[in-house]
Amino acid sequence: MSYRARLRVRFADVDHGRVMYFPKILHYFHQALEDFFADDLGFPMPGLMDRDRVGLPIVHAEVDYRRPFRFGDEMDVELRVVRVSANSVRYEFTGRHAGDERPDCRAWIQAACIDMDRFAARVFPDDLRVALEARLEPTQPRLAKRG
Amino acid sequence: MSYRARLRVRFADVDHGRVMYFPKILHYFHQALEDFFADDLGFPMPGLMDRDRVGLPIVHAEVDYRRPFRFGDEMDVELRVVRVSANSVRYEFTGRHAGDERPDCRAWIQAACIDMDRFAARVFPDDLRVALEARLEPTQPRLAKRG
Amino acid sequence: MSYRARLRVRFADVDHGRVMYFPKILHYFHQALEDFFADDLGFPMPGLMDRDRVGLPIVHAEVDYRRPFRFGDEMDVELRVVRVSANSVRYEFTGRHAGDERPDCRAWIQAACIDMDRFAARVFPDDLRVALEARLEPTQPRLAKRG
Amino acid sequence: MSYRARLRVRFADVDHGRVMYFPKILHYFHQALEDFFADDLGFPMPGLMDRDRVGLPIVHAEVDYRRPFRFGDEMDVELRVVRVSANSVRYEFTGRHAGDERPDCRAWIQAACIDMDRFAARVFPDDLRVALEARLEPTQPRLAKRG
Numbered sequence: 001m002s003y004r005a006r007l008r009v010r011f012a013d014v015d016h017g018r019v020m021y022f023p024k025i026l027h028y029f030h031q032a033l034e035d036f037f038a039d040d041l042g043f044p045m046p047g048l049m050d051r052d053r054v055g056l057p058i059v060h061a062e063v064d065y066r067r068p069f070r071f072g073d074e075m076d077v078e079l080r081v082v083r084v085s086a087n088s089v090r091y092e093f094t095g096r097h098a099g100d101e102r103p104d105c106r107a108w109i110q111a112a113c114i115d116m117d118r119f120a121a122r123v124f125p126d127d128l129r130v131a132l133e134a135r136l137e138p139t140q141p142r143l144a145k146r147g
Numbered sequence: 148m149s150y151r152a153r154l155r156v157r158f159a160d161v162d163h164g165r166v167m168y169f170p171k172i173l174h175y176f177h178q179a180l181e182d183f184f185a186d187d188l189g190f191p192m193p194g195l196m197d198r199d200r201v202g203l204p205i206v207h208a209e210v211d212y213r214r215p216f217r218f219g220d221e222m223d224v225e226l227r228v229v230r231v232s233a234n235s236v237r238y239e240f241t242g243r244h245a246g247d248e249r250p251d252c253r254a255w256i257q258a259a260c261i262d263m264d265r266f267a268a269r270v271f272p273d274d275l276r277v278a279l280e281a282r283l284e285p286t287q288p289r290l291a292k293r294g
Numbered sequence: 295m296s297y298r299a300r301l302r303v304r305f306a307d308v309d310h311g312r313v314m315y316f317p318k319i320l321h322y323f324h325q326a327l328e329d330f331f332a333d334d335l336g337f338p339m340p341g342l343m344d345r346d347r348v349g350l351p352i353v354h355a356e357v358d359y360r361r362p363f364r365f366g367d368e369m370d371v372e373l374r375v376v377r378v379s380a381n382s383v384r385y386e387f388t389g390r391h392a393g394d395e396r397p398d399c400r401a402w403i404q405a406a407c408i409d410m411d412r413f414a415a416r417v418f419p420d421d422l423r424v425a426l427e428a429r430l431e432p433t434q435p436r437l438a439k440r441g
Numbered sequence: 442m443s444y445r446a447r448l449r450v451r452f453a454d455v456d457h458g459r460v461m462y463f464p465k466i467l468h469y470f471h472q473a474l475e476d477f478f479a480d481d482l483g484f485p486m487p488g489l490m491d492r493d494r495v496g497l498p499i500v501h502a503e504v505d506y507r508r509p510f511r512f513g514d515e516m517d518v519e520l521r522v523v524r525v526s527a528n529s530v531r532y533e534f535t536g537r538h539a540g541d542e543r544p545d546c547r548a549w550i551q552a553a554c555i556d557m558d559r560f561a562a563r564v565f566p567d568d569l570r571v572a573l574e575a576r577l578e579p580t581q582p583r584l585a586k587r588g
Binding site: 155157158159174177178181182185191192193194217218219 | 449451452453468471472475476479485486487488511512513
Binding site: 159163170171218 | 308309310312315317318365
């Protein structure tokens with residue numbers, strides 16, 4: 001039931017150390033999230049935000065980085081919905097080098113639900129909450145630290 | 148003893164919701180870290196990496212977002228060194244809207260020390276570890292969640 | 295013979311005006327270029343740079359922007375090789391909203407060929423020059439300005 | 442009368458070739474433009490866009506890259522207003538390595554004036570046009586190409 005996406009690590013997304021810049025991994029995970037909403041969940045974010053006035057700003061993020069990604073690598077992203085409440089959702093993302101089962105980075109990202117006009121908390125629209133709950137899966141463990 | 152920097156939120160760094168894109172806050176914090184190394188600690192990162200072959204890749208990051216930043220806002224960044232071991236360091240960053248005492252986001256970022264030639268763990272050079280330890284400060288609490 | 299790619303405009307890639315930030319269009323075009331080298335031309339850039347020590351830095355770029363791209367839009371990119379000399383190549387990129395024939399932005403990007411070890415000009419490797427020449431196409435006109 | 446800014450090249454803004462990614466130079470120039478509007482011209486862009494509903498989208502950009510910028514370099518930016526019409530403005534940017542008189546990159550960027558509500562062309566507000574005209578300067582030559 002996990003959502004899967006494959007992304008290619010871009011020339012611009014590595015840093016001076018020639019590995020993927022650490023905030024860019026969150027950007028890659030968010031791209032997978034956008035595609036999950038559009039292609040799997042059936043709630044493309046542009047319409048959700050602009051027509052329905054529902055925003056999903058991030059209130060917490062947490063990432064374990066274990067093995068670096070480099071220019072040209074293919075990153076397999078696995079996205080899980082691991083917690084849904086009336087007005088917040090927690091996603092778990094795992095990044096792997098294509099063709100490798102080992103998780104190379106893992107992130108947990110929590111979003112609140114807000115009314116875009118007031119930029120204030122609101123509960124999820126019912127159909128969106130139901131769709132998210134239908135995809136609930138257990139969370140996976142943190143990755144052992146290198147440092 | 149905290150290191151302070153002021154950054155202006157840029158036209159490009161907000162997302163479709165017109166608030167700062169959540170990974171960009173980590174990018175702003177890392178810019179403050181680069182300036183801390185260059186201007187305060189006395190170990191500019193380019194020399195550290197290219198001449199001394201010492202890299203400091205991020206192995207863990209964690210961020211609480213409480214109040215959004217918008218285009219044109221001034222962000223005051225406070226950087227603390229909150230843990231130093233033989234081969235890793237943990238920084239704490241707090242972002243505030245200029246002129247406001249309340250923390251609007253807070254992050255903890257942990258870096259390992261590696262040998263750039265082997266991309267493998269090593270202990271800190273002595274002078275760098277001593278300089279980091281001299282700036283040790285207590286950590287501050289997590290920010291209450293909105294979601 | 296043009297190379298075609300489709301890219302989705304991302305949540306993060308619009309600016310405060312809620313249209314794609316103008317340098318990001320060059321970034322999208324460069325992503326198409328990376329895929330062209332890897333998937334069509336048969337010279338993936340990571341190997342070209344790291345193993346063959348051949349770099350292709352941009353020496354000139356020029357872009358006409360006519361109709362904006364917004365979050366969620368699909369951008370069809372058409373890439374043409376429009377000039378090849380012994381040590382430089384000129385690409386033309388056209389961006390269109392998916393399903394629309396009209397060009398919405400067009401760019402010309404010129405790259406030099408360098409030796410990565412000396413960061414100095416060199417001629418193309420023969421096989422790369424031959425592959426680029428085989429894809430030569432006529433250039434297309436500039437887009438009428440709005441301003 | 443040129444506007445001057447100094448920017449530090451960031452860890453994240455170089456590419457796999459370890460030189461500044463070519464679209465990032467336009468991003469650095471736009472940051473200088475934002476500061477020029479806020480600190481020199483007296484029309485901070487957030488107010489101009491949100492309160493006055495005046496937008497200045499880019500319709501053309503052109504860049505000559507001659508000498509690369511690397512992580513840690515200081516870039517001196519010189520900004521000139523080189524053409525003003527009723528509804529468009531052309532800026533010229535020159536980037537230099539700090540302490541060096543030679544231009545290392547030069548860009549020309551043309552913006553239109555639009556009504557943000559209709560996203561359609563309009564003439565400049567009088568006070569903004571007058572302020573821009575007061576800063577008019579002659580344009581400088583293109584930089585010789587490497588390629």
